[in-house]
Amino acid sequence: MTTDPVASRLPPPASRLLTFSFELFPPRTPEGVAKLPLVVGQLAEVRPDYFSVTYGAGGSNQDGTYETVVRVVEQTGVEAAPHLTCVGSTRASIAALLERYREAGVRRIVALRGDLPATAMSASAPGEFHYANELVSFIRETHGDAFEIEVAAYPEMHPQASGPEQDFEHFRRKVEAGADGALTQLFYNADAYLDFVDRCGRAGLDIPVVPGIMPITGYQNIVRFCSSCGADLPRWVRLRLEELQDNKPALLDFGLDVATRLCERLLQAGAPGLHFYTINQAEPTLRLWRNLGLPVTVPAPAMAG
Ligand code: FAD
Numbered sequence: 001m002t003t004d005p006v007a008s009r010l011p012p013p014a015s016r017l018l019t020f021s022f023e024l025f026p027p028r029t030p031e032g033v034a035k036l037p038l039v040v041g042q043l044a045e046v047r048p049d050y051f052s053v054t055y056g057a058g059g060s061n062q063d064g065t066y067e068t069v070v071r072v073v074e075q076t077g078v079e080a081a082p083h084l085t086c087v088g089s090t091r092a093s094i095a096a097l098l099e100r101y102r103e104a105g106v107r108r109i110v111a112l113r114g115d116l117p118a119t120a121m122s123a124s125a126p127g128e129f130h131y132a133n134e135l136v137s138f139i140r141e142t143h144g145d146a147f148e149i150e151v152a153a154y155p156e157m158h159p160q161a162s163g164p165e166q167d168f169e170h171f172r173r174k175v176e177a178g179a180d181g182a183l184t185q186l187f188y189n190a191d192a193y194l195d196f197v198d199r200c201g202r203a204g205l206d207i208p209v210v211p212g213i214m215p216i217t218g219y220q221n222i223v224r225f226c227s228s229c230g231a232d233l234p235r236w237v238r239l240r241l242e243e244l245q246d247n248k249p250a251l252l253d254f255g256l257d258v259a260t261r262l263c264e265r266l267l268q269a270g271a272p273g274l275h276f277y278t279i280n281q282a283e284p285t286l287r288l289w290r291n292l293g294l295p296v297t298v299p300a301p302a303m304a305g
Pocket of ligand 1: 053054055056083084085110111112113114115130131132133151152153158159160161162166167168170171174183184185186212
């Protein structure tokens with residue numbers, strides 16, 4: 001008999017380890033900077049496997065990512081993985097950043113292409129990298145296995161891809177270039193994820209593909225997130241959220257139910273963990289965490305000095 005509340009819901013694969021990670025972004029306002037340690041402290045109490053810190057999204061800069069990674073590790077003792085985007089960068093600038101991360105003790109990188117400004121979206125984009133597989137190859141060439149490399153996966157297809165098959169072939173290139181694992185774009189359609197994982201299996205791509213989970217905290221913001229990344233928000237969910245948008249407690253309860261059912265289905269089907277898009281808020285992710293019956297009272301390790 002198991003006492004682990006998650007394991008009791010899972011099929012019984014032999015010795016499976018689940019990986020749970022929390023994504024943050026570098027705060028961009030003085031208020032955000034002041035609030036982040038509290039948020040990180042609360043999230044760290046459940047001892048995720050690691051935090052990840054975005055780069056470039058919404059105009060954040062390289063220093064913001066570096067500083068946030070270092071601060072999170074100092075504050076919590078939990079591993080932190082920087083996201084690293086390559087488009088528009090030179091090999092020299094990426095090499096310098098990798099050195100800086102390595103010296104800081106970073107052991108995991110989320111390797112991405114990133115988005116070009118709309119005005120520069122063309123094959124003649126500046127820089128020496130064009131796609132994320134080139135970044136993965138570069139990290140492997142220059143640092144061997146010193147970093148664990150996560151890449152992005154799109155169960156519902158990357159919005160700029162010409163088709164699902166081609167997009168999948170491009171994902172395969174990232175795996176063949178040396179990715180250790182993948183984190184998916186947010187989605188609310190479990191079948192899209194399960195189909196993607198099936199395709200990985202058939203293609204012999206044997207890496208964990210961890211679902212990206214966005215807790216639902218508002219109607220407008222979830223519609224915006226889904227539309228910007230091409231995720232399907234099921235009609236029934238959208239309609240219920242729209243109806244509840246002026247009743248925040250009811251909306252949060254409904255959103256929690258939707259996200260909980262999604263996560264339970266994914267874990268029951270064998271997902272290797274969950275990557276939570278926290279949007280720098282502790283409570284929505286922790287509410288979902290508790291509702292899933294994930295462990296909440298793991299003692300924190302003693303912190304150095
Ligand atoms: P790629 O895998 O390179 O794919 C990009 C597009 O190009 C796809 O349409 C693909 O099909 C196509 N493609 C790939 N290779 C080729 C090829 N050889 N020839 C032709 N087409 C090709 N963005 C940020 O700016 N900062 C972040 O911190 C950040 N974090 C993210 C974290 C996660 C988990 C996810 C899922 C996304 C994140 N993003 C972030 C967004 C991401 O940068 C964008 O979605 C970007 O447009 C694609 O990045 P990628 O690494 O998936 O690119």
